[in-house]
Amino acid sequence: GQNIDQPTEMTATEGAIVQINCTYQTSGFNGLFWYQQHAGEAPTFLSYNVLDGLEEKGRFSSFLSRSKGYSYLLLKELQMKDSASYLCAVGNAGNNRKLIWGLGTSLAVNP
């Protein structure tokens, strides 16, 4: 079957580092995506990994291990504005017309 798991909620402190994990099972694989969604707003694209390893983009980094079906999003130097839901999604190689979405991790950044 196809499934994506990520924690429902996380809490962190301003200025700290937080890692949001995502594990997936798909019948095919064509990339893993992270999106950020603030409450009441649309999701916005953060990162894309198709090969194993770490992709860094400013304060945000995303890691992928295809053999383990595992990814994480790393947020450094947390700011209050990083409080949002973080959605993990997988592109299915056999049916890349559709992304398979996780339910999202709600991150609360406290002062």
Add this chain to the structure above:
Amino acid sequence: DADVTQTPRNRITKTGKRIMLECSQTKGHDRMYWYRQDPGLGLRLIYYSFDVKDINKGEISDGYSVSRQAQAKFSLSLESAIPNQTALYFCATSGGTNTGELFFGEGSRLTVL
């Protein structure tokens, strides 16, 4: 102006009424999607279209229909709205080499009483 525009942004209607949500985009993308988002259920795909002549059902198409009037326009209709169609609806587009990078509209919040 937003690249992906949805109208209306908010709508309250009654059971049995016909509702149309409209989406237009200026990104020049061929691929367009309609999703709904419900608390605890995440984003679920209703319909998608890869070009004007291509319409495909998503995972929850029952009770919905779509029309791709032009490359830039993709509308979603609820022929006879029911309360469990109360949700936040998003239109999205994608194009280029990374078709998993979606660009979302601001959302349409629909309440069916």
